[in-house]
Amino acid sequence: MTILVTGATGNVGRQVVRELLARGHAVRALTRDPSRGGLPDGVEVATGDLAIPDSVAPALDGVTAMHLITFDGGNGAALSTGPQIARLAAKAGVRRVTMLWSGEPGPVEEAVAAEGLPWTTLQPQEFMANALLWTDSVRTEGVVREPFGATRSAMIHEADIGAVAARTLTEDGHVGKEYVMTGPEVLDVPQKLAILGRALGREIRFVELTERQARERMREAGASPEAIDHVIGWYADPPEEAYTVSSTVERILGRPARTFAQWARENADAFR
Known part of the structure; x- marks a missing residue:
C-alpha cells in the first residue's frame, strides 16, 4: 500500500517518512517546496499545498493511508481546508488517517471524523x-x-513521534484513539x-x-x-x-522514549 505523508519536509514529517520506509512501506511525500530536499532515497515526492486542496488531489491517487498535519505549513495556523481534504481522502479510498494536532483539537479533526475516515490523533x-x-x-x-x-x-x-505515527498507520488497534505523547x-x-x-x-x-x-x-x-x-x-x-x-511512546513502541x-x-x- 502507498502511504501519503503531508508536511514531509518538517521536523516530524521527515521522521514519519524514515520510519515507514524502514518498515518496508511505499511512501509518497507531499511538500509545498520539493527543492528543500533532504528526503531519503526511495520516496516518491509529490508537490502540493494543503491550503489549496485541488493541488493535493493527484497525490492521493492510489493512497490507502495518510499522515495529515492539521495546520498550515506556511503560517502555522489551523488548517481551514479540512473538509475539502477529508472529502478528497474519502473519495480516493484512504482507509486510515493519523492526524498531528496543532496544539488543540480543531476543524481538521472534526472534518475527518465527519467524513467517516478511520482516524488516530497524535497529541505530542x-x-x-x-x-x-x-x-x-x-x-x-x-x-x-x-x-x-x-x-x-x-x-x-521528534523521531519518537514519527515512530508512533508509522505504527498507528500500519498496525491495527489504534483507530479512534487520541494519543498524548x-x-x-x-x-x-x-x-x-x-x-x-x-x-x-x-x-x-x-x-x-x-x-x-x-x-x-x-x-x-x-x-x-x-x-x-x-x-x-x-x-x-x-x-x-x-x-x-506519558507512557504512550513506550506502550506503543515497546521501548522507552x-x-x-x-x-x-x-x-x-x-x-x-
Missing part, C-alpha cells in the same frame, strides 16, 4: 526540536535568552541547557527575559499578535499534559 507536547531556536545564540555567544525559565515540560523527540522526563530551561552544555562540552549561560521582552522579540521577528499570545500563554501556563510524563540527552548528542553539531 513540546518538541525537543524547539531547542534548535537556540542555535545562533549558543553558537555565537554561549547564551540562551528565554522567558519563564522555571516552566517545566516533558519534551518529546511526551518524553520520559520533566525539565525546566536551566536543566535543558545543562544537558545541552554537556553534549557540547561547554557551559551555556541562561538569561531570563521578562514577558514584555519576549513579546517584543517575537514582534520584531514578524510573529502575529495571535501567535505571540498563543506561545507566551503556553509557556506562562502550560497544560498539565505538557509536564506530566528517547531522552533530551540523546537528542542533544544527535544535534550537537548544529550548536557548534
Whole structure:
C-alpha cells in the first residue's frame, strides 16, 4: 500500500517518512517546496499545498493511508481546508488517517471524523526540536535568552513521534484513539541547557527575559499578535499534559522514549 505523508519536509514529517520506509512501506511525500530536499532515497515526492486542496488531489491517487498535519505549513495556523481534504481522502479510498494536532483539537479533526475516515490523533507536547531556536545564540555567544525559565515540560523527540505515527498507520488497534505523547522526563530551561552544555562540552549561560521582552522579540521577528499570545500563554501556563510524563511512546513502541540527552548528542553539531 502507498502511504501519503503531508508536511514531509518538517521536523516530524521527515521522521514519519524514515520510519515507514524502514518498515518496508511505499511512501509518497507531499511538500509545498520539493527543492528543500533532504528526503531519503526511495520516496516518491509529490508537490502540493494543503491550503489549496485541488493541488493535493493527484497525490492521493492510489493512497490507502495518510499522515495529515492539521495546520498550515506556511503560517502555522489551523488548517481551514479540512473538509475539502477529508472529502478528497474519502473519495480516493484512504482507509486510515493519523492526524498531528496543532496544539488543540480543531476543524481538521472534526472534518475527518465527519467524513467517516478511520482516524488516530497524535497529541505530542513540546518538541525537543524547539531547542534548535537556540542555535545562533549558543553558537555565537554561549547564551540562551528565554522567558519563564522555571516552566517545566516533558519534551518529546521528534523521531519518537514519527515512530508512533508509522505504527498507528500500519498496525491495527489504534483507530479512534487520541494519543498524548511526551518524553520520559520533566525539565525546566536551566536543566535543558545543562544537558545541552554537556553534549557540547561547554557551559551555556541562561538569561531570563521578562514577558514584555519576549513579546517584543517575537514582534520584531514578524510573529502575529495571535501567535505571540498563543506561545507566551503556553509557556506562562502550560497544560498539565505538557509536564506530566506519558507512557504512550513506550506502550506503543515497546521501548522507552528517547531522552533530551540523546537528542542533544544527535544535534550537537548544529550548536557548534
